[in-house]
Amino acid sequence: MMSVALLLRFSACAMAQQDAVLRKKNPGFSKPNVIVIVSDDAGYADFGCYGGSQIPTPNIDAIAGKGTRFTDAYVSASVCAPSRAGILTGRYQQRFGFEHNTSTKVAKGYQVSDVGMDPAERTIGNEMQDNGYRTIAIGKWHQGEEKKHFPLKRGFDEFYGFTGGHRDFFAYKGKRNQETALYDNMDIVPETKITYLTDMFTDKASAFIEKNKNNPFFMYLSYNAVHTPMNARKDLMDRFAGIPDSGRRAYAAMMTSLDDGVGRVLKTIKDNGLEDNTLVIFINDNGGATGNSSDNGALRGMKGSKWEGGIRVAMMMKWPGHIPVNKTYSQPVISLDILPTAVAAGKGRQKGTKKLDGLNLLPYLSPGNKNIPHEALYWRRGVAAAVRSGNWKLIRVKENVLLFDLSKDLSEQHNLSEKHPEKVKNLSALLSRWEKGLDQPHWYSTYGDENQIKKHRMEVKGREMERLYP
Template identity: 65%
Template structure:
């Protein structure tokens, strides 16, 4: 009888602990897509490629029309997401390269080990953490995800790899697929999008009784254009083979999101999980993605390089079906995640983001950001309210009123010199608060100058200046 009583008390305590966890610490999943087009999601007006599961996140949550990342290329954008800081604060201005600047070595090319990541922040608040998919934050051991706040890692450390297995071994160390620190044999790799989804689901099942944080960074829909044959046949009506493969890859991505959400429901975790979906930058020049009415592509300061699909779903905490038009940033993900954890930020590290939850449920009025800034090499930009300024070397300064001209067709710099001066001053003041790049781009400044000329327009022309 005493043994039965002890068991009953233990079960009651376990139930109480689980209920307290459910009330106070929400699970958090951040899903990052790679190089997708702003206009290729149904919820953003896309018609050609069905994305019902991602669209459902928007129906059950908040869709941001003016959501931005902190960089228009993969690695620095992800550094911003992972740290909640302008990555220029710690010299991470360019994609990973083999060109460290004076005072730094190749070992310094990566996310500064002194900086705390969202993984560190969530572990500090009692969470089990995992990074899945593409990392791209440095190729050396000190940058490995399990040294950067993540209990588990299932993915690759480089910027891209084949979705199917390579014949033999992966051709370079950064292309290897890891399961924690163990190398996954290439002959067991089926299709990375599906494998990342499967890993995410198994992690949820293993951690359903304790709070968890997941950074799920798919390499879809980055090149190479590797699609499953059965999905390619589904889009046989698309004549361009590259666009057909892109559509098939998008469906694999969307299917993965749907499976993930379904698993949350099956585990009874759906209502207590914050899901953030974001794309890392605009459509790439080489992957057949479509930015719609947004000018420019990946790598540029045009809206098509930095404005992205950005959705947040958090049942019972933020509204469903809301379209939010104020500026928000990928830098907001980290403080929002910590807020969902009912937690605290680690002291001593600044954040450039804000907790979005009170803005979305109308507990805080006003705008999350008055100004947002970008810089990569010689090209920099600022958005302040509806005004956007781009400065790139000796090119004429560009000024646009995005409310009237979202496609950035008319340069208003000469018409509004005071506004031009005001935004240039804001940009310079921001630059005084950040570090110089610790390494430079493989592509140099020339391409950045050419990308930001009014006459350079459209994918065919931008392909010349990657």
């Protein structure tokens, strides 16, 4: 059997040969462009390539069709801000105190001005900049409101978006908060210029590609669709008139805007002759939310929970000649893998000195590589924590411990903790060992711990009950 080191070396050689072929065809070929597209609060089963049938998502599905779709992809948090902190840093965000969504409930020793991604952490923007890329962040930021947290201070040459966790998709007619202002770099876009946010983010992404087509670029395209408020374009609402529930109808219209936007970005890449030299990664930020009519399908739970419906997400990537086409990958991976994968794709080196928790996925996607990327994956937010190792998953909420075999029980209906005490012991030890490397939260959730306790009770079953605990 080929050793791991030899297999990884073989994969690297194969990729180098593919690069040489592309350079011969296109003398201008250099570092690949990298685009990371993030959707917000979408349901796991609302994408066509994940079994969705009610809402067509042909453009997002095309990323999977031309690349690899991950069946067991996770994010590092089940709510927006810490999930994004993990994506941006490649590290479990609890290592630097970003355990909860941003709030004003600061921990002892910290101030409200500390709420946000620690400036001492390097981002994917920093890494790509240092490896010769022009960088832009578009859309939702949600990483702090102080100047030190602003995207232009965090590794991005350009920023077009808003700094908070949500805002109206249409223009505000009255007063709005500072965190909902739409920024074009340091300038605030007047509300009179705002049409429909999803379309505007797409326009900016397409323009950036056109402008930078001759040089390597990195784009973090963080749509706020389909997060609340449920603001949909009327023409798309009319298209889904057959859906009786108005909330679900608005959700379908917003998903269509998102998918159309992704399609336009992909078309811009293709029209500029960049398709073969662009790595595209798509990921949803957490499970479908309790208030936006999303559908997590067979997965139990929703946004905010440690159930699969809170942390398992749609994720896919394509890069012609480097990533297998129309394939599925079933080993557990996590959003933390995006940063090292992007850096490796550009033949770059991580300039930061802190150890990443994510890893480069490209070698693992090579045909014949049977190695498992992660021994275990971990989660914690307040009193609720979880670990997955192989097919086994443990959820710990204070003294309550739940154990599931995901290979036989994807919907987490059967708690096996009493039948397998040794497995509980082993997974609990893994979780405790991981927690020793974490910082204490620098601020706390506005919901408190009681909500986490309630939503992880075995008797909370069915969407109606799950939606009671956001």
